[in-house]
Amino acid sequence: MVSSLFNDTLLVNTQSHDYPIIITQNSDMGAQIAPYIRGKQVLIVTNDTVAPLYLEPLQTTLSHDFDVAVCVLPDGEQYKNQDSINQIYDVLMTHHFNRDVTLVALGGGVVGDMTGFAAASFMRGVDFIQIPTTLLSQVDSSVGGKTGINHPKGKNMIGAFWQPRMVLADMSTLTTLPARELSAGLAEVIKYALIMDADFLTWLEEKLPAMMALDLAVLGEAVKRCCSYKAKVVAQDEREAGQRALLNFGHTFGHVIETHEGYGNWLHGEAVAAGMVQAAVLSEMLGWLNQSDVIRIKNVLAQANLPTTPPLIATETALGLMGHDKKVKRGQIRLILLKSLGEAVLTTEFATEQLRDVLTPATC
Amino acid sequence: MVSSLFNDTLLVNTQSHDYPIIITQNSDMGAQIAPYIRGKQVLIVTNDTVAPLYLEPLQTTLSHDFDVAVCVLPDGEQYKNQDSINQIYDVLMTHHFNRDVTLVALGGGVVGDMTGFAAASFMRGVDFIQIPTTLLSQVDSSVGGKTGINHPKGKNMIGAFWQPRMVLADMSTLTTLPARELSAGLAEVIKYALIMDADFLTWLEEKLPAMMALDLAVLGEAVKRCCSYKAKVVAQDEREAGQRALLNFGHTFGHVIETHEGYGNWLHGEAVAAGMVQAAVLSEMLGWLNQSDVIRIKNVLAQANLPTTPPLIATETALGLMGHDKKVKRGQIRLILLKSLGEAVLTTEFATEQLRDVLTPATC
Structure with missing residues (x-):
């Protein structure tokens, strides 16, 4: 090419x-x-x-x-x-x-x-x-x-x-760059589509093969789009008081994976990929996404050779690890979930039981 | 009292x-x-x-x-x-x-x-x-x-x-507070008078006995004045691009003393006191202060039980230690000196030989 x-x-x-x-x-x-x-x-x-x-x-x-x-x-x-x-x-x-x-x-x-x-x-x-x-x-x-x-x-x-x-x-x-790390990077690219722009998700579904084949022009275009999205958010909220937190979609779940598995065993992007699926499943439980949205998310991640299920972590262990996350506000866990494809929110509108279900091995 | x-x-x-x-x-x-x-x-x-x-x-x-x-x-x-x-x-x-x-x-x-x-x-x-x-x-x-x-x-x-x-x-x-540490604090108080306000120097010459005797109202008044001076400078120059550097009067010389003697052996204020005298002597060499100004500075420091001469440090050692100081700009040592009592400048307008003289033991 x-x-x-x-x-x-x-x-x-x-x-x-x-x-x-x-x-x-x-x-x-x-x-x-x-x-x-x-x-x-x-x-x-x-x-x-x-x-x-x-x-x-x-x-x-x-x-x-x-x-x-x-x-x-x-x-x-x-x-x-x-x-x-x-x-x-x-x-x-x-x-x-x-x-x-x-x-x-x-x-x-x-x-x-x-x-x-x-x-x-x-x-x-x-x-x-x-x-x-x-x-x-x-x-x-x-x-x-x-x-x-x-x-x-x-x-x-x-x-x-x-x-x-x-x-x-x-x-x-x-x-x-090793192929595995290219995929890990694509997890973040896909993240921008999921939280900010459903059209970009469609673009990615088409362009991912070219990106995996190292078409530098297509990769450059994707990098530019992602940096633009992020720059827009950060300009409004440099110190992460509100809007900027949405960029951490998948990261609270992902941090649990990285911390539990030991830094470096799961790549950051891999942990975020599995974490985004967990967040999507929780969003589906709340009725914000439908099942086909979740399948689409899993498919686009799989297209990029990314994991779509977390490693085995005991539910209570995972909940405990979440307690250290910076998204915790006065003891109440806040998560970034999807209201729809391309629209994320920082929310506490989920039952602890639902979060527990998502964290329980084999749910996702 | x-x-x-x-x-x-x-x-x-x-x-x-x-x-x-x-x-x-x-x-x-x-x-x-x-x-x-x-x-x-x-x-x-x-x-x-x-x-x-x-x-x-x-x-x-x-x-x-x-x-x-x-x-x-x-x-x-x-x-x-x-x-x-x-x-x-x-x-x-x-x-x-x-x-x-x-x-x-x-x-x-x-x-x-x-x-x-x-x-x-x-x-x-x-x-x-x-x-x-x-x-x-x-x-x-x-x-x-x-x-x-x-x-x-x-x-x-x-x-x-x-x-x-x-x-x-x-x-x-x-x-x-131990008396020695009270004196060390007075070094910084005196510094504000020397760099910003000759009238405050006169005030201090009168009030130092009360401050040494722990008259809290007089001490409170001095603290308020010093904080006001500093707040005025910092508001104009938070990241120390220019004006704020003047607050380091005596500190470049003082850092040499502290580093050489090992942190904690000379109190910061004591090192600054001796350093201010060195800076004043260099200012006198440039014709900016006269001998009576330097004597007045030594006297007010002595009034506060502060040292007015540095410890013995070999000239080349002192110059070498200055090379690490943050006031160094592209290799050229810049110092804060006094144009007059109550007025400081950041300057390179001194000969290395003059600086060497000031750093040579027994000059001050």
């Missing part, structure tokens, strides 16, 4: 500043990001999977104009912790870098979240730039300013809202 | 929200802060020096209306590190606290800085309230939203800007 060249820029408005998401392919990464680096110091943070693929040309180009340091972390959600943040701090301190430094996150969501939090907390905040190299991070982490790490007792418990100076989403990086 | 009752409130404007500083004495702390707690969960963070003095009545009052947890950290600047932050996170997680929690910092600047940073980074930001129990934290940490911890290689290297919901400065807490 021949890809047509995709090249587009999206401007994201935030309370602190506006920044561009450049969506492109086969780019000279260093040349693309250089105009957005305000000082002379650069720290590239990446992991040992991505480094061999993309670090060297980026580092070489930037070294012409900047004092460049590198921090290569081990790959994996299990390293999204305080130790990794401390490694980043140590490199910054060893190089005598100061407030002028720009941190560049080269990698997936884990690298982006950690680099962002290090940028938010080093000297009370320095610049950072994202170069997301996974579909998940291109659609999910590029917009919204959420940064952070996991606590041993809960995912993303430590962090900050911190906006990047720019995001470079080079679709070519998806050619080196 | 009989203290007249002091009770005043100052409203601080910040980019994120406005909050009050209530300056009072003999207050029921719990009753004072309760109206500013928005959820049902409270974590009081304090240290093992302050806890025996003020924790019990505060905890008892708050327990009537809130789910109250306590985290007692060891006292001292040497504990202002990631381990202490992790202890705070652990208590929050163990109690299943969520975004609704309010953290209450009961103690001096170290407790306030750490609690603020934990609040800024727990679940990407929760409420916090300050109850500063030292003069230093009452005048310095109550305004500005600076929170953070030390890195083994540098002071306050990790942190965030995060504003409290309110500050309760109860002057009665100064009656249990």
